[in-house]
Amino acid sequence: MSESAQAADPVAYIQHHLTNWSTSQPKSIADFNVLHLDVIIFSALLGGLLIFIAKKIGENLSLDNPSKLQSVAEMVVEFVNDQIKNVFPHPDKLIGPLALTVFVWVLAMNAMDLLPVDLLPSLWTGILGLFGADPSHVYLKVVPTTNLDTTLGLALCVFVLILAYNFKSKGPMGYLKMFLFHPFGKFFIPVNIVMTTIEELAKPLSLGLRLFGNLFAGELVFLLIALLTLGAGFSFGLFIWFPMQVLLDLAWLLFHLLVITLQAFIFMVLTIVYLGMADATADDH
Amino acid sequence: MNITLTLIAQVLAFSIMIWLVNKYMWGPINEVLDKRRQKVAEGLAAAEKGQQEQEAARQKMADELKQAKVEAAEIISQAQKRAGEIVDEAKNAAVEEANRVKAAAQAELEQEVSRAREGLRQQVSSLALAGAEKILGKEINAKAHAKALDELTAQI
Numbered sequence: 007m008s009e010s011a012q013a014a015d016p017v018a019y020i021q022h023h024l025t026n027w028s029t030s031q032p033k034s035i036a037d038f039n040v041l042h043l044d045v046i047i048f049s050a051l052l053g054g055l056l057i058f059i060a061k062k063i064g065e066n067l068s069l070d071n072p073s074k075l076q077s078v079a080e081m082v083v084e085f086v087n088d089q090i091k092n093v094f095p096h097p098d099k100l101i102g103p104l105a106l107t108v109f110v111w112v113l114a115m116n117a118m119d120l121l122p123v124d125l126l127p128s129l130w131t132g133i134l135g136l137f138g139a140d141p142s143h144v145y146l147k148v149v150p151t152t153n154l155d156t157t158l159g160l161a162l163c164v165f166v167l168i169l170a171y172n173f174k175s176k177g178p179m180g181y182l183k184m185f186l187f188h189p190f191g192k193f194f195i196p197v198n199i200v201m202t203t204i205e206e207l208a209k210p211l212s213l214g215l216r217l218f219g220n221l222f223a224g225e226l227v228f229l230l231i232a233l234l235t236l237g238a239g240f241s242f243g244l245f246i247w248f249p250m251q252v253l254l255d256l257a258w259l260l261f262h263l264l265v266i267t268l269q270a271f272i273f274m275v276l277t278i279v280y281l282g283m284a285d286a287t288a289d290d291h
Numbered sequence: 292m293n294i295t296l297t298l299i300a301q302v303l304a305f306s307i308m309i310w311l312v313n314k315y316m317w318g319p320i321n322e323v324l325d326k327r328r329q330k331v332a333e334g335l336a337a338a339e340k341g342q343q344e345q346e347a348a349r350q351k352m353a354d355e356l357k358q359a360k361v362e363a364a365e366i367i368s369q370a371q372k373r374a375g376e377i378v379d380e381a382k383n384a385a386v387e388e389a390n391r392v393k394a395a396a397q398a399e400l401e402q403e404v405s406r407a408r409e410g411l412r413q414q415v416s417s418l419a420l421a422g423a424e425k426i427l428g429k430e431i432n433a434k435a436h437a438k439a440l441d442e443l444t445a446q447i
Contacts, residue, residue: 032293040295060315083320103313159301
């Protein structure tokens with residue numbers, strides 16, 4: 007009874023779908039006692055899948071007669087290589103694997119958005135229901151990148167790397183000088199400090215929030231489309247709403263294919279650009 | 292939309308992913324790409340070298356052909372010269388032989404003629420004697436007229 011009552015209520019439906027499977031529900035904006043299990047499990051599963059595929063490809067790498075999968079992998083690596091070559095003055099050993107990881111992992115996590123919104127949550131609810139769990143308290147969010155922790159976690163890593171590259175290329179004094187004399191010269195030191203700090207902080211924030219916003223919005227639109235026939239019984243209206251839902255779903259899916267690829271690509275390129283800027287010495291400026 | 296401990300977990304997961312991707316994806320694939328690039332470069336270099344060798348061989352062949360032609364022409368001209376010499380020699384020998392045969396024939400002929408003439412002359416004298424005897428109706432003493440007869444014979 008409670009399931010159908012909850013399913014018919016649009017607000018409850020959406021809220022249910024936007025709640026993570028967690029150790030406990032967070033009580034404040036930053037609650038470090040909470041672990042979102044679904045985010046960790048799905049991102050780890052996707053990462054494992056990618057590494058599994060990579061290992062499969064790696065088992066029979068061929069110089070003259072590459073398999074189709076190997077060709078795809080080579081294409082992706084070449085693609086990332088090109089991006090790095092374009093903006094990185096002195097590529098090191100970290101930037102390549104970092105950029106490739108960002109691209110394939112974020113793309114894989116984004117791609118979870120293409121699964122029907124109710125598929126995995128319903129399955130999960132059904133499975134737990136067998137063990138007597140209350141369906142209204144079984145939560146599952148399958149897209150790790152619709153979670154701030156994931157996107158800001160990646161962005162935080164990039165931020166730390168930006169600091170490290172700056173220290174490595176410019177030295178502590180050089181980095182300090184950048185804060186003091188950039189962008190307005192030596193007569194505006196207080197303004198420069200504020201401006202540069204904002205600039206540096208904006209990099210990881212925009213990086214993380216952009217990915218989160220795009221994917222969260224995409225997920226939400228899928229949920230809204232799902233609302234069209236939510237809890238509907240067999241009636242005349244269904245003949246109008248159901249085809250409409252299919253069409254809208256298809257249209258948004260096609261558009262979203264572009265969005266998830268683009269967002270993964272943007273995250274990668276900005277990572278490379280930010281680190282390239284940090285790696286550039288004063289002479290390169 | 293909260294920040295939770297998951298953030299730390301994802302940072303760790305990301306670090307591990309970078310390590311794994313480097314080990315199983317970035318490293319091996321780049322190795323293959325580099326190896327292939329090297330192989331292609333080697334292949335192109337080999338092709339270039341082969342082309343150069345072919346060009347050299349062609350050049351050498353052309354040179355040798357040219358020399359062979361020159362030698363052949365020389366041999367032919369020598370042979371023609373020699374043939375001309377042989378022909379000339381043969382011609383000269385033939386002419387000489389012919390002249391010799393001709394001279395011998397002529398000498399024989401002349402001998403024959405003079406002999407015949409001598410015979411005739413003698414016959415003429417006896418004929419003249421016989422004719423004169425007939426005309427005179429008596430025997431001519433050959434001895435008596437020997438002088439006249441000899442003169443006559445000499446005139447014929």
